[in-house]
Amino acid sequence: MRALAPVAASALLLSGCTGGGLGGVRGGPGGAGLGDPLFPGLGNGGYDVRHYSLTLAYDPGTGRLDGTAEILARAGRDLSAFNLDLHGLNVREVTVDGAAAAANRAGDELTVRPRNDLTGGRFFRTVVRYSGTPRTITDADESEEGWLRTAGGALAVGEPAGSPAWFPGNHHPSDKATLDLAVTVPRGLTAVSNGEPGSRTTTAGGRTTFVWRSAEPMATYTAVLAIGRYRQTSSRTPSGLPVHTAVEHSVRESLTRRIPELTAWAVERFGPYPFSSIGAIVVPDGAVGYALETQNRPVFPVSYLTPEILVHEIAHQWYGNSVTPESWKDMWLNEGFAVHAEWMWLAEFADTPLAESFRRAYEEDANWAFPPADPPSPARISASPVYGRGAMVLDKVRQSAGDEAFSRLLKGWAREYRHGNASTADFTAYAERVAGRDLDPVWETWLYGDGRPARP
The missing domain is CATH 2.60.40.1730 (tricorn interacting facor f3 domain)
Structure with missing residues (x-):
């Protein structure tokens, strides 16, 4: 709601x-x-x-x-x-x-x-x-x-x-x-x-x-x-x-x-x-x-x-605290955004390009235990896929939509649901609206897919 x-x-x-x-x-x-x-x-x-x-x-x-x-x-x-x-x-x-x-x-x-x-x-x-x-x-x-x-x-x-x-x-x-x-x-x-x-x-x-x-x-x-x-x-x-x-x-x-x-x-x-x-x-x-x-x-x-x-934790003030998950299944909307914020900071100040952070997350076996939007139990809502693979989902949106559209998405998502609640379905619909295109390949492979896909 x-x-x-x-x-x-x-x-x-x-x-x-x-x-x-x-x-x-x-x-x-x-x-x-x-x-x-x-x-x-x-x-x-x-x-x-x-x-x-x-x-x-x-x-x-x-x-x-x-x-x-x-x-x-x-x-x-x-x-x-x-x-x-x-x-x-x-x-x-x-x-x-x-x-x-x-x-x-x-x-x-x-x-x-x-x-x-x-x-x-x-x-x-x-x-x-x-x-x-x-x-x-x-x-x-x-x-x-x-x-x-x-x-x-x-x-x-x-x-x-x-x-x-x-x-x-x-x-x-x-x-x-x-x-x-x-x-x-x-x-x-x-x-x-x-x-x-x-x-x-x-x-x-x-x-x-x-x-x-x-x-x-x-x-x-x-x-x-x-x-x-x-x-x-x-x-x-x-x-x-x-x-x-x-x-x-x-x-x-x-x-x-x-x-x-x-x-x-x-x-x-x-x-x-x-x-x-x-x-x-x-x-x-x-x-x-x-x-x-x-x-x-x-x-x-x-x-x-x-x-x-x-x-x-500062990024969470926008993503998680202001825009709060509708249910605990949507936890990746908190952690994926916060980890991706880390990647953005590292790209600007620690000579670690986004592609390098993505590669490291891709090679981490723990990130592929389950789809980030479908943690299997309460014990797994803070497990690696919610964090690392959640950030990979966002970066795949960036790669598909382009940097300019992704920048609009970061600000627009925080504005659209400011002080409210949002679900994964809300996010996928919003991302496609900002991107101006169907993003089903991202959702099917990176958000909901089982196992590690072929190296991107």
Whole structure:
């Protein structure tokens, strides 16, 4: 689906979003999953979230998280009940439009039954108060996400299914929403998240509350929260875009100074930057096992700080974060574009022509395990074909359409689906429209074909 332009939560509340409960409404339950081909249980049917407001307090000593999630959503049809995704944690209270609601847990599903049925088309406000020790989630590929405890703090990352470990929501990439976050932590610690920094206040007992606001919609898997001792710096790109960087106090690095330069390079090639700021969160090696494109504040273990990986995660702000996959089968639209951005940067600054990067990817056996648009299982959505062969698909489009048309495609694709969702079918249709020709040989051989084709 295409996401609507972001609308302030206060504006929605003022427009009469009092929920349902009109006499005579007889709704049915919302779906407990959206039927994603790889993650069928993720997400929930029957409603569309527009805004999350999270109020959290975390104690690293005990590992306890206390949270209140306020979720503003629009009912897609008459609802007698709806579901939220939540992993672990104890739910103390749920209200819908200020009235107590029944809530039942079954695994990672929290089923909420409002006092009155919700009328389709109306906005409603759900508040969930919860607490407990948030958990680390081990993915099918054995990587870890969710809530990762660090020395004296924590790091919360969510791709593909980790965000339910720290807040309830509609955790599928097709339901994007804006996010406000207020986090209270012990004296001396900092809380860093997506979006723009707001107030910083000292509370009773010397604890500090940090506020962050994301005005552009995001898929919940791109949300991040880093708690610890961080050195924060602010600068601007040549065009004036704010750059907010947080580096864990034990880390010594210098490459984040290149973020303004690399972002300016990306803007020239991909079009207007889609968010209100850029930056990075840099953590020690071992805090997390990968770099991640969390929205406008990507996460980097220090050993991942190379120019190529910086370019990769910056490119994701256009391809993956602003233009978000419709389903997890479309993951190659994130990674193929980001790897191809690396190839473009290497061609300009490291004397590595695009043809050489293509050749290396072609000769890598792992890239031919399966077609990039058809990962066979959740364990394979971050496997080599999604990255390397995905980039080869894009370069084959470039070779077929020409450099000028490909440049229009890079900018136009980011503009056409800005802050929305797109599928592989959307992309193939768009690419053929820009190229002005049928590209079936590219799709049949490089995107969907089995095995390695003859050397190009």
